[in-house]
Amino acid sequence: MDLSAINPAVLVASLMMAAVPIILAAIGELVVEKSGVLNLGVEGMMIIGAVCGFVVAVKTGSPFVGFLGGAAGGAGLSLIFALLTQVLLANQVATGLALTLFGLGLSSLLGQGFNGIKPPATGKVPMGPLADIPGVGPVLFQHNLGVYLSIAVIAAVWWGLKYSRMGLILRAVGENHDAAHALGYKVVRIRIAAILFGGAMAGLGGAYISLVRVPQWTDGITAGAGWIALAIVVFASWRPWRVLIGAYLFGGITVLQLNLQVANVPIPVEYLSMAPYLITILVLVIMSSGRGRAAAAPAALGQNFHASR
Amino acid sequence: MQRRTLLTTAAMGLGLSMVGRAAFAQDKLKVGFIYVGPIGDGGWTFQHDQGRLALEAALGDKIETVYQESVPEGADSERVLTQMALSGCKIIFTTSFGYMDATNAVAAKFPDVMFEHATGFKRDSANVSTYNARFYEGRAVMGTIAGRMTKSNKIGYIGSFPIPEVIQGINSSFIHAKKVNPDVSISVVWAYTWFDPAKEADAAKALIEQGVDVILAHTDSTAVLAEAAKTPGVIGFGQASDMAEYKPSPRVSSIIDNWGPYYIERVQALLDGTYAQKDTWAGIGGGEVKIGEITDAVPAEVKAEAEALAASIADGSYHPFTGPLNKQDGSVWLAEGERADDGTLSGLNFYVEGIVGDIPK
Structure with missing residues (x-):
């Protein structure tokens, strides 16, 4: 057992990277759920984003265009969900699950011929001398764009939901769609916009996996990250900064347990492997068990809206 | 994947029955493969599939192969194996260690179907062989x-x-x-x-x-x-x-891993009627590694x-x-x-x- 080999700065830096796909997908889903729509197809949208991002990046040679492609792919798939649930009023739970299965199959088809190819490398954001500050440098100033983007998106969503008029309307639609409708807001249109945003974010998270984190394309590459994102939204009681905490906790323990294995810590590997799931759920349950727990979920979550009056 | 295999089989069945040569399909030896990952993994499963393709290339129209990717180890594999055996496969290669118990359990129910389990060591019934590489x-x-x-x-x-x-x-x-x-x-x-x-x-x-x-x-x-x-x-x-x-x-x-020669040898033996249960473990010398x-x-x-x-x-x-x-x-x-x-x-x-x-x- 040699804990001195684990460098805390490097550990924090890599947990920030490991958490990016989950943060992006979870914050997208948070906005969707705040508008009163439950889209269980996060995993499907992520993997479509992963394959689209990968294909576009390989074809154009630019990882940046690849990320745009991933976001577009995820949004495209979520458009199917929007059409089915908002226009045709299909059941949201069933449609979301179908979306995941469809996304997994479609991504496997789209990815044919792209196995084993190396994507163009995504560079770090140049921070000049800041990157060399001991301790702080590796943690804060040596990342690629995705890490900064994920934090920026959390901040933007938090501010948008809390302080902007747009956020207020979105929340109104999610809490009581009849009242919002009576006030003259276009409930269906707002929800479709939210679903597209959620799809684009999930796609971006997926593209991050296939372009930066792994980086390559193989079938089933997201390996359940979308489900974790969904769970984190619920346990974070629909609050943006708690999503960040949840995702860092999950990413952190995932990275830490591998480091502990390398350092020969005498804890059975089975416990270390299940630790990320157990601890993340435990902490988020404790965090959300206080006052206001019942009121956390948007009141109209999962209910379809039809303007009959 | 399951859907793909299903479609291929369905399309094949349709095509054959349309030209009225359904009996012909019975003459071909049907060979099944189950894989633990996708063929596109670029590693283990990819190599097994290369072996399957080598088998098709070598024995041509005497055989027909079916496969299923990403089959989870455990109870799911038992269902997939049973399905393959029922659909007329005469020999089935199960290409991961975790299929060991499922392979032996299903083999006991289908004595006429030959089972080949990669990297395992259990051969409970006479129709189970194991193969491995060093x-x-x-x-x-x-x-x-x-x-x-x-x-x-x-x-x-x-x-x-x-x-x-x-x-x-x-x-x-x-x-x-x-x-x-x-x-x-x-x-x-x-x-x-x-x-x-x-x-x-x-x-x-x-x-x-x-x-x-x-x-x-x-x-x-x-x-x-x-x-x-x-x-x-x-x-x-x-x-x-x-x-x-x-x-x-x-x-x-x-x-x-070079599985092609082994697959060809075993299926050829089954075609010739010289097939027998065995445990193969070849290495660099035998060309498997x-x-x-x-x-x-x-x-x-x-x-x-x-x-x-x-x-x-x-x-x-x-x-x-x-x-x-x-x-x-x-x-x-x-x-x-x-x-x-x-x-x-x-x-x-x-x-x-x-x-x-x-x-x-």
Whole structure:
């Protein structure tokens, strides 16, 4: 057992990277759920984003265009969900699950011929001398764009939901769609916009996996990250900064347990492997068990809206 | 995937019945394969599928193959196997260790169907054969290169599951790295998956962060090499497949599984009526394990040393597990000059002396 080999700065830096796909997908889903729509197809949208991002990046040679492609792919798939649930009023739970299965199959088809190819490398954001500050440098100033983007998106969503008029309307639609409708807001249109945003974010998270984190394309590459994102939204009681905490906790323990294995810590590997799931759920349950727990979920979550009056 | 196989079969059935030659389909020997990952993994499953394609190329219209990708180990595989047996497969190859119990359970119900289980050791009924490759022979060669190439004297090993096949690999790598570099130490990380690129990459990252500069992987995807490529000076090896796209570095050599000849031999035997239950375990000598090109990233003398070792294993003059070797606790395993027997190896459940850490139970 040699804990001195684990460098805390490097550990924090890599947990920030490991958490990016989950943060992006979870914050997208948070906005969707705040508008009163439950889209269980996060995993499907992520993997479509992963394959689209990968294909576009390989074809154009630019990882940046690849990320745009991933976001577009995820949004495209979520458009199917929007059409089915908002226009045709299909059941949201069933449609979301179908979306995941469809996304997994479609991504496997789209990815044919792209196995084993190396994507163009995504560079770090140049921070000049800041990157060399001991301790702080590796943690804060040596990342690629995705890490900064994920934090920026959390901040933007938090501010948008809390302080902007747009956020207020979105929340109104999610809490009581009849009242919002009576006030003259276009409930269906707002929800479709939210679903597209959620799809684009999930796609971006997926593209991050296939372009930066792994980086390559193989079938089933997201390996359940979308489900974790969904769970984190619920346990974070629909609050943006708690999503960040949840995702860092999950990413952190995932990275830490591998480091502990390398350092020969005498804890059975089975416990270390299940630790990320157990601890993340435990902490988020404790965090959300206080006052206001019942009121956390948007009141109209999962209910379809039809303007009959 | 399931859907794809289903569609192919359905389309085939439709086409055949339309031209009224359904009887013809009965004449073909139907061969089934179940894979633990997707064919596109670029490693283990990819190589098995290459074997299947070689089989089709060699035996042409005498056979018909069906396969199913990403079949989970455990109860699901039993359903898939039963389905394949019911759909008329006469011989089924189950290509992962975790299918062992399912294979034997289903085989007992279908005595007329032959089952071939890769890397396992249970042959409960007469229609179950097992086949395996001596991956540890390849590991000996990789271990030698690893021991010579490491600058930090730390090599890493990403294990999938604590099963004998993986433990052989860890021991063989360590023994041969230690032989050329007495200061070397090995860190083992258990991923508990055969195929999860993100997890495999994370494991590689954790090893690199702790100073490991040579990584051996016992999982199925190319993610470990992709991760190693991010850090200059870190090298790794192709596992199961050549993984040539990561040449010349980080992939400096590879262990290639070559299943085609075995598949052709077994199916041919079944066609000829000479098929019999057996347990096959071939290595570099038998051609089931090949060593991929050693690239220029490795100095010429190390390359020559590795190639000489591979040659001596191939002709049988050297066995990777030759004494004196002690177990991890210091007790004697093999005396001077003694070679490990296959029985011990196929149930190997201990580390050799010098490896730190416990094997998860």
